[in-house]
Each structure stands twice: as C-alpha cells, then as structure tokens.
Amino acid sequence: MDVRSPSAGPTKSGDAYCPARSMRLFVAVALEAALRREIERLRVPLMTRAPDAHWSRPEAWHLTLRFLGERPESELPALHGALGQVRRPPFRLDLRGLGAFPARGRPRTLWVGLADPRSAELLSAAIEDQLAALGFAPEARPFTPHITLASAGQGSLAPLRAALDPLEPTWGAQHVGEFALFLSRPVRGKFTYQRLAVFPLRA
Secondary structure, rough: OOOEEEOOOOOOOOOOOOOEEEEEEEEEEOOHHHHHHHHHHHHHHHHHOOOOOEEEEHHEEEEEEEEEEEEEHHHHHHHHHOOOOEEEEOEEEEEEEHHHHOOOOOOEEEEEOOOOOHHHHHHHHHHHHHOOOOOOOOOOOOOOOEEEEOOOOOOOOOHHHHHHHOOOEEEEEEEEOEEEEEEEEEEEOOOEEEEEEEEEOEE
C-alpha cells in the first residue's frame, strides 16, 4: 500500500498518542497554490456585491470527497488501510460555474462547481465503498462536488442570487493525482486543516 503520511505520529507537537482522543476528519483533494490564486483573483467582483458575507480563506479551499465527522484517534490505522485500497485513475479538475445551497430561496452558501463532475463522483463513490466496509453509514445527501467560496454568516449572499444562473465563469484547472485524509481543528477561532495521510490515485 503506497500511502504517504505528511503527519505520521502525534497530531500536535508534544502530544502523546491517545486512542480515546476525538478527531474531526474528512477526505478531500487539496487545491494547488496556482489554482487558489486564480480563484482568489476572480472572486473579487463577487465580494464587492456581498461584502457582509463570510468569505472563506484561500488556504482553506479544498474539494471535499467525504466528511467523516468526529472519530476516535484509534480508528486512524483502519482508515489509512481502507483509503489506501481505493482504486481510481488520476483526472483533471476543471472548475466552472457558480452554485448555492439551497438551490432556491435565500442562499446560505456560495460555491464553485466542476465542468465535469463525473471523475470526482466516481472517486467519492470508491471511497464510500471502502468506508462502508468499516461500518460507516452511507451519506444521506447526494454528493455535489464543489469548492466553498462563502457563507452568509451574519451577512447576506442574497445580492448574488440573480447572478448565479447566467454566470458560468471558468475558474481554472489542475491535475489530480492524489487525495488526502485531513484533520480539522479550531485555532484562535478559525478552522485549520492538516493532512494526515496522502493516497496516490491509480487505476
């Protein structure tokens, strides 16, 4: 099993291994720095139309494939083993268009979509199959691959609703040759994301 672990061992400097510790985990594709810079540049006109919304930080952008929630640290070896069994070929991630959750009414979340979501959907399904073998319940909602740009927070995304349908911007693209298991934790009021293990894509 070819698994690279950027953060093998303790999850925090000086911490001892603690099987009972709860960890907030998710599986995702990281965005390359060049693609993050392009998204950051292209979103500026949107930010001026909804200045009170909570706009996500570029370093937090990623393509979530599966949210795992709070899991005990003792499950990490089993998760590493299961995710290392995923077999899907590398693909091109081409970001295009804008969407919102919910799709109708007052938007709470603004996101960037994919020109062709099929490869991301198949990768997510392969991950779901491996997690099911570990006893994970299937996701209740259908998988919608996206990059979250903003949430309404205490502000409003309503000024952008009218712009969503006709707006089909191209945000950039990158090669996807791997996915990763991430740890999410709050640091000074913001969530930071740490890669715990990286899994190369291969057919």
